[in-house]
Amino acid sequence: MNFLWQxxxxxxxxxxxxxxxxxxxxxxxxxxxxxxxxxxxxLLGFTIGVFFDFTIGGGLIDFFTLNDTNHYELFDFCYxxxxxxxxxxxxxFYDMFNIHKKTFIFYILLWVIVxxxxxxxxxxxxxxxxQNGYKIPFSFAVFLTTQTFTALYFELIRSRFQVLK
Amino acid sequence: xAFTVFFVSAxxxxxxxxxxxxxxxxxxxxxIFLTTSVISINWTWxxxxxxxxxxxxxxxxxxxxxxxxxxxxxxxLLMVQLNLYSAxxxxxxxxxxxxxxxxxxxxxxxxxxxxxxxxxxDWNLGFDTVYYVFLHFFSIGVWKIIRKFTxxxxxxx
Numbered sequence: 001m002n003f004l005w006q007x008x009x010x011x012x013x014x015x016x017x018x019x020x021x022x023x024x025x026x027x028x029x030x031x032x033x034x035x036x037x038x039x040x041x042x043l044l045g046f047t048i049g050v051f052f053d054f055t056i057g058g059g060l061i062d063f064f065t066l067n068d069t070n071h072y073e074l075f076d077f078c079y080x081x082x083x084x085x086x087x088x089x090x091x092x093f094y095d096m097f098n099i100h101k102k103t104f105i106f107y108i109l110l111w112v113i114v115x116x117x118x119x120x121x122x123x124x125x126x127x128x129x130x131q132n133g134y135k136i137p138f139s140f141a142v143f144l145t146t147q148t149f150t151a152l153y154f155e156l157i158r159s160r161f162q163v164l165k
Numbered sequence: 166x167a168f169t170v171f172f173v174s175a176x177x178x179x180x181x182x183x184x185x186x187x188x189x190x191x192x193x194x195x196x197i198f199l200t201t202s203v204i205s206i207n208w209t210w211x212x213x214x215x216x217x218x219x220x221x222x223x224x225x226x227x228x229x230x231x232x233x234x235x236x237x238x239x240x241x242l243l244m245v246q247l248n249l250y251s252a253x254x255x256x257x258x259x260x261x262x263x264x265x266x267x268x269x270x271x272x273x274x275x276x277x278x279x280x281x282x283x284x285x286x287d288w289n290l291g292f293d294t295v296y297y298v299f300l301h302f303f304s305i306g307v308w309k310i311i312r313k314f315t316x317x318x319x320x321x322x
Contacts, residue, residue, distance in 0.1 A: 036315035040192060047199040051236060054206045058214065059221070060228045072207075072215055153195075160191060162318040 004075075006068040011126040015067075015078050022085040029092065037163045038088065044153070045087020048146050049080040056134075056142075063134035067127060079127060086115075090147065091154050095164075099151075108147050115143040167222075167280035171230035174273060175237040182241050188251040190319070193311055194244050200307050201240040201300060208296065209235050218288040227282050234273060234282075242266055243304045250305065263301050270297045 031038065053076075057064045067075045090111055099107045116139045122128040123136070130136070157163060187194065213219045222228055246266035253259045274293050277283045 034316075034318075036192060036311070036317060040195060043196065043199045047203055050203055050206055054210055055232060055236065058210065059232075060223060060225065070214075072210060157191065160320055162320060 003071075003073060006071075006073070009126075011067050012075050014125040014127060015075050015082070018082055019078055022082055026085045026088060029089075032092065032095065032165060033163055034165055037157070037161075040157070041088045041091050041154075042084040044150060045083040045085070045090075046080055048087065048150075049083030052142055052146070053080065061132070063130065063132055063138075065129045065131060086118075087150060090150060094151060094154065095158075104151065108144070108151060111147050112140060112143040115147070116140055167230040167277070167282050168226040170276060170280060171233040171238070171273075171282075175233040175241075178238055178241045178245065182245050182248075185245060185248055186252070188248050189244075189308065190317055192315075192317055193308060194248075196311050197244050197247055197304050197307060198240045201243045201304055202236060204300060204303065205235050205239045212288070213283075218286055220284040220286055222282050224281075227280065230280070231277065231282050234277060238273065239270065239300070242269060243300065246301060247304055247308055251308070263298075266301060267294065267297045 033041070053064075053066065055061070057066065058070065062070070066079060067073050094107060097103070097107070116136060119128060119139050120136055123130065154163075189197070213221050221231055243266070246262055249262045250259050253262055271290065271294060274283075274290065278285065
């Protein structure tokens with residue numbers, strides 16, 4: 001059993017490139033949130049990625065294979081790390097564009113389209129491979145749930161704490 | 166039966182968390198929930214699916230019970246434990262809180278075996294005990310780190 005990778009090819013290189021782009025953007029953008037809020041948003045994205053992948057992408061349901069095999073590999077972990085800045089950017093621009101009641105639905109839908117499109121790209125890059133009847137439109141349900149939850153959770157946090165630096 | 170037992174247990178522990186006085190802030194509680202979720206999910210996957218020390222049921226309803234245990238009960242119980250732990254005035258009380266929480270998890274683990282959710286292969290309850298104790302000290306460690314390195318300001322309206 002290899003915990004690093006099955007074959008170091010297109011999907012592993014794609015993950016490295018995507019991680020580099022995502023984390024470069026994270027450091028290029030001016031930090032606007034307090035340190036603990038930034039950590040929280042990153043951890044939230046990472047955990048949501050882990051939660052959904054290990055719940056519907058593995059075990060008994062097993063709707064998709066990640067990085068060549070169903071086994072846990074280093075690059076599976078790297079894949080989840082991409083979700084961390086994704087969650088951060090989602091809230092970063094949510095706050096920057098001052099999303100409110102009238103724009104909330106449109107903003108969520110826009111990010112859901114971004115999320116589902118990214119997942120489609122992941123399938124083309126060989127990072128994700130669907131199985132057991134899973135189809136990409138099902139991901140709309142996943143992203144709608146996660147993005148709405150993240151935005152509502154941020155609203156809750158913002159109502160109780162000073163989130164900006 | 167297993168689904169019902171673990172669904173009710175999940176409901177109970179979430180309800181207990183809802184009603185107890187919170188000594189941790191919402192941000193701290195969230196950190197505890199998220200970090201212990203990640204550990205719990207990864208640990209069960211590695212032990213069950215990669216190393217195959219424990220076999221998990223293939224019955225869908227019972228498997229749902231397993232998911233409730235792994236992803237809801239364990240992280241929520243650790244939040245409850247930490248809120249009670251931080252409210253405890255003495256070392257003995259703190260120790261009792263940790264012990265009670267570990268015993269709860271062990272009883273649920275035994276239930277999962279009795280109700281055919283999990284079957285031990287090369288594993289025993291002692292390893293689970295060590296893991297649960299580690300998880301409790303891990304959550305306390307995470308909380309102390311968050312307290313030390315963050316300056317959470319509460320809004321006053």
